[in-house]
Amino acid sequence: GQQVMQIPQYQHVQEGEDFTTYCNSSTTLSNIQWYKQRPGGHPVFLIQLVKSGEVKKQKRLTFQFGEAKKNSSLHITATQTTDVGTYFCAGHPSGNTGKLIFGQGTTLQVKP
Amino acid sequence: DGGITQSPKYLFRKEGQNVTLSCEQNLNHDAMYWYRQDPGQGLRLIYYSQIVNDFQKGDIAEGYSVSREKKESFPLTVTSAQKNPTAFYLCASRSPTGTSNQPQHFGDGTRLSIL
DSSP states (O other), rough: OOEEEEEEEEEEEEEEEEEEEEEESSEEEEEEEEEETTTTTTTTEEEOOSSSEEEEETTTTTEOOOSSSSSSEEEESOOGGGOOEEEEEEEETTTOOOOOEOOOOOEEEEEE | OOEEEEEEEEEEEEETEEEEEEEEEEEEHHHHHHEOOOOOSOOOEEEEEETTEEEEEEEOTTTEOOOOTTBBOOEEEEEOOEEEEEEEEEEESSSTOEEEEETOOEEOOEEEEEO
């Protein structure tokens, strides 16, 4: 079946270090979305990428969508304790706009 | 997110009992979704509905049932056939169907435990 794999599952960093999570789909995606879930909370939408090779930035966060529209990454520069949480990628398979397939998530811990 | 209300926040189920989780939205969204979240496994889709009076099974529908009689409401029943129901259940909605570029908005979730 259609799968979205995300690595790593966990990442511990020292405050100020960079962090990257990677997302790979078994099928071509029409778009990819990124969500953040704080401990004890619910996922909150961060951003969406639609075009092949697209790069978007939100302050210290950089999001990329691969040329083949099958992979994506989220890079955080100079992490802060407020970045703690689980980051999920989620994609709509091409041709099916109803179903969103989530990756397993990457849980980020930041040591002050 | 504002606009999606899940209740109760915590729920306990006895063996052999059916329980229903409520999800209400006032965002006028056509599509609604139920996910189950277990530690380290991300979000798994249980059921989704793109329009009133219609719904589709997700990846782990066995032991669950839903209804979509009103646009605003998408209740999930965890039946006694679901042998491992302890999890965090998240409801989400999205506007409108046919437009894949819209994000999903999540409720605060319901934590279900077995007594």
